[in-house]
Amino acid sequence: MELEIIIGLEIHAQINTQTKLWCRCSNDDFDLEPNTAVCPVCMGFPGQLPVMNKEAVRKGVQTALALNCKIPSFCKFDRKNYFYPDLPLGYQISQYDKPLSLNGKVVINVDGKEKKIGITRVHLENDAGKLTHEGEYSLVDFNRSGTPLMEIVTEPDMRSPKEARIFAGELQRIVRAVNSSEADMYKGQMRFDASISLRPQGEKKLYSRTEIKNLNSFRSLEMALNQEIERQRKLWEEGKPQEKEITMGWLADQQKLKFMREKEGADDYRYFPEPDLPPLELEEAFVQKLQNELPELPGAMRKRLLDEYQIPEERVELLLSDLRLMKYFEATAKETSAKDALRWVLSEWGEVEKNLEIKIYDSSVSTEKLTEMIRMISEGKISGKIAKEILNDMAHTEKRAGEIVEEKGFAQVSDAGELEKICKEIVDANPQAIEDFKNGKERAFGALVGQVMKKTNGQANPEMVNEILRGIV
Numbered sequence: 001m002e003l004e005i006i007i008g009l010e011i012h013a014q015i016n017t018q019t020k021l022w023c024r025c026s027n028d029d030f031d032l033e034p035n036t037a038v039c040p041v042c043m044g045f046p047g048q049l050p051v052m053n054k055e056a057v058r059k060g061v062q063t064a065l066a067l068n069c070k071i072p073s074f075c076k077f078d079r080k081n082y083f084y085p086d087l088p089l090g091y092q093i094s095q096y097d098k099p100l101s102l103n104g105k106v107v108i109n110v111d112g113k114e115k116k117i118g119i120t121r122v123h124l125e126n127d128a129g130k131l132t133h134e135g136e137y138s139l140v141d142f143n144r145s146g147t148p149l150m151e152i153v154t155e156p157d158m159r160s161p162k163e164a165r166i167f168a169g170e171l172q173r174i175v176r177a178v179n180s181s182e183a184d185m186y187k188g189q190m191r192f193d194a195s196i197s198l199r200p201q202g203e204k205k206l207y208s209r210t211e212i213k214n215l216n217s218f219r220s221l222e223m224a225l226n227q228e229i230e231r232q233r234k235l236w237e238e239g240k241p242q243e244k245e246i247t248m249g250w251l252a253d254q255q256k257l258k259f260m261r262e263k264e265g266a267d268d269y270r271y272f273p274e275p276d277l278p279p280l281e282l283e284e285a286f287v288q289k290l291q292n293e294l295p296e297l298p299g300a301m302r303k304r305l306l307d308e309y310q311i312p313e314e315r316v317e318l319l320l321s322d323l324r325l326m327k328y329f330e331a332t333a334k335e336t337s338a339k340d341a342l343r344w345v346l347s348e349w350g351e352v353e354k355n356l357e358i359k360i361y362d363s364s365v366s367t368e369k370l371t372e373m374i375r376m377i378s379e380g381k382i383s384g385k386i387a388k389e390i391l392n393d394m395a396h397t398e399k400r401a402g403e404i405v406e407e408k409g410f411a412q413v414s415d416a417g418e419l420e421k422i423c424k425e426i427v428d429a430n431p432q433a434i435e436d437f438k439n440g441k442e443r444a445f446g447a448l449v450g451q452v453m454k455k456t457n458g459q460a461n462p463e464m465v466n467e468i469l470r471g472i473v
């Protein structure tokens with residue numbers, strides 16, 4: 001039986017505000033001791049009152065706009081009631097029937113083809129605390145309790161785990177471009193829940209889905225989906241497709257799915273309007289301003305990199321995966337050329353980074369320093385080979401290319417007299433190569449150039465060597 005795969009995602013991204021969503025505790029708790037970024041509000045003491053964080057609203061709205069969502073003029077907050085030891089209030093403040101935004105879309109690129117993924121909604125809610133299980137007992141840390149989250153829900157528009165991973169990657173790039181979330185999955189700042197069901201090809205009806213909770217890497221997302229597809233495929237083949245909606249967990253250390261429970265519906269949460277927070281009325285001017293201030297988004301960047309610089313697609317994706325790298329590349333390309341910038345920022349730095357384990361934009365090699373070095377190559381002052389050595393030196397010191405050249409005597413030999421002398425020596429010593437060249441073997445000429453370069457430790461100006469040798473032979 002041909003089965004079609006239906007996938008939808010729910011993404012939680014931590015908004016990178018200074019403070020939490022309802023109180024003034026620090027929102028940057030990654031390296032803090034447990035239970036030090038807390039107050040009566042985020043620990044759910046009786047009588048506490050939440051106060052809305054305007055910056056979180058601003059960043060939430062701007063993200064929704066970047067995802068092409070509509071922003072209603074009115075939205076409200078609701079209590080989502082459930083018990084969990086790291087949720088001291090016994091409810092989460094979320095948004096139920098009147099969310100911050102609705103009806104957006106993101107266009108992703110799947111194997112060179114554009115595909116539209118619908119965004120159902122983006123809303124705001126607070127995170128819960130964190131439990132650590134240690135054998136017989138569990139520890140609770142409330143530092144994360146009350147941190148602001150955007151929940152981004154997609155339509156069930158993805159048709160393979162690969163599409164889901166591509167979408168997830170694009171979403172990460174978008175929230176980073178907007179600067180609404182660091183979206184560092186290692187720090188739990190971006191997590192995925194995936195809903196998946198299968199149906200016979202051609203049918204329009206949706207069957208009972210499985211929700212897989214808390215996937216915290218692109219790899220886990222793809223692996224968990226693949227495993228669940230196989231499980232559901234078997235059920236279909238046995239003629240008894242899944243009847244009830246279920247929730248699964250992902251055991252990251254064992255890379256296995258684990259059944260958790262039958263899926264709860266909205267009724268189970270007894271949503272009701274949050275009485276301690278007034279509804280939000282967003283003025284048109286406020287939304288319009290955020291729309292106008294949207295930075296260039298990954299989709300547009302991709303198009304521009306392809307059109308403007310004619311860079312191979314896989315290199316474009318590499319640049320887009322790291323916005324700081326992309327900015328560094330562009331600053332260098334503007335001063336030199338896209339080809340040179342690609343070579344030195346990606347390929348050659350890749351060699352340096354292997355030993356140094358540091359990104360070029362965090363290193364001592366500023367774009368100005370790199371540009372200066374690339375110019376020295378194009379002006380014939382140093383060869384590309386020597387430049388590799390210089391780049392390595394620059395990465396390990398504060399020095400500029402010019403200083404290193406002077407110190408190490410790297411300057412390219414462009415002295416015509418001296419080069420002529422060396423060329424003659426090489427020609428005299430290689431009569432066979434000259435003979436071959438005269439018989440039409442262009443490769444023999446290349447070998448002669450190579451010998452001159454070798455003799456000068458790579459410091460001869462290759463263009464001049466070419467010219468001089470052509471004159472002699």
Ligand SMILES: [Zn+2]
Nearest residue numbers: 023025039042
């Ligand atoms: Zn607090």
